Amino acid sequence: MYRTRFAPSPTGLLHLGHAYSAILAHDRATAAGGAFLLRIEDTDRARCRPAFEQAIYDDLHWLGLRWETPVLRQSDHLPDYEAALDRLIAMGLCYPCRCTRADIAAATAAPQEGAPHPPVYPGTCRARPMGDRQPGDAIRLDMARALALAGSALTFTESGPAHSGTHRLSDTHLPQTADDIVLSRKDIGPAYHLTVVVDDARQSITEVVRGDDLFDATPIHRLLQALLDLPTPAYHHHRLIRDATGKRLAKRDDARAISRYRAEGATPLDIRRIIGLA
Numbered sequence: 001m002y003r004t005r006f007a008p009s010p011t012g013l014l015h016l017g018h019a020y021s022a023i024l025a026h027d028r029a030t031a032a033g034g035a036f037l038l039r040i041e042d043t044d045r046a047r048c049r050p051a052f053e054q055a056i057y058d059d060l061h062w063l064g065l066r067w068e069t070p071v072l073r074q075s076d077h078l079p080d081y082e083a084a085l086d087r088l089i090a091m092g093l094c095y096p097c098r099c100t101r102a103d104i105a106a107a108t109a110a111p112q113e114g115a116p117h118p119p120v121y122p123g124t125c126r127a128r129p130m131g132d133r134q135p136g137d138a139i140r141l142d143m144a145r146a147l148a149l150a151g152s153a154l155t156f157t158e159s160g161p162a163h164s165g166t167h168r169l170s171d172t173h174l175p176q177t178a179d180d181i182v183l184s185r186k187d188i189g190p191a192y193h194l195t196v197v198v199d200d201a202r203q204s205i206t207e208v209v210r211g212d213d214l215f216d217a218t219p220i221h222r223l224l225q226a227l228l229d230l231p232t233p234a235y236h237h238h239r240l241i242r243d244a245t246g247k248r249l250a251k252r253d254d255a256r257a258i259s260r261y262r263a264e265g266a267t268p269l270d271i272r273r274i275i276g277l278a
């Protein structure tokens, strides 16, 4: 059965970009006779607020969306992400890292036009054994080793308008940059790439619907799924909602917050019309 999810972080008010993502996922679930799930990605306790979580429920409800309950809140499942991390550590794929952003910037050549941001990690701590882990260290994935173990013949399928087709990891940016992603942050513990693959499997998601800004994260997710023996959903990355200057909407764009439109008398159908999903 088709199952998809909307996975906001309660760090601000939902805006038109979130409305697009949530409504599109909900519509695709309805069309397929499947299920729409909600997941609250609230592992960053310093930035998440209960009021924003409540606003997510209120806004989505007002938009006419319905989801399975109970809602999965990541803060209720921290030991599961730690277990996934321990598994990758036991496979010899991780190392502790004490580099700050400033260290990484200093060790990396001056940023070039079009260079990835943040810069690719230069591998300063790669030779450190896990036994050397200190409180306050981040944990990184040794990408070259992970790819060698999982094999770069892995693929994922995408049905979004910009990248539709089957993508092989060896043809994506992943093997070229081999960036050693952070699996566990020094401040909050298990990081996004790890929690997202654990939870897409836990919620039996068959298709991930999300913005095009996360397309480049998908090879990383596919790799982690292979390493952790998790199933791989299909992917659908959608266009981004932009402001009048062409910039993608950010949490600080409160002018486009769903609650603001609602307060000014808009209807859910007006929102659908504005974002082109009526």
Ligand code: GLU
Binding pocket: 007, 008, 009, 041, 196, 209, 210, 214
């Ligand atoms: N929590 C992520 C965000 O708010 C979404 C993650 C995802 O859909 O994979 O951008």
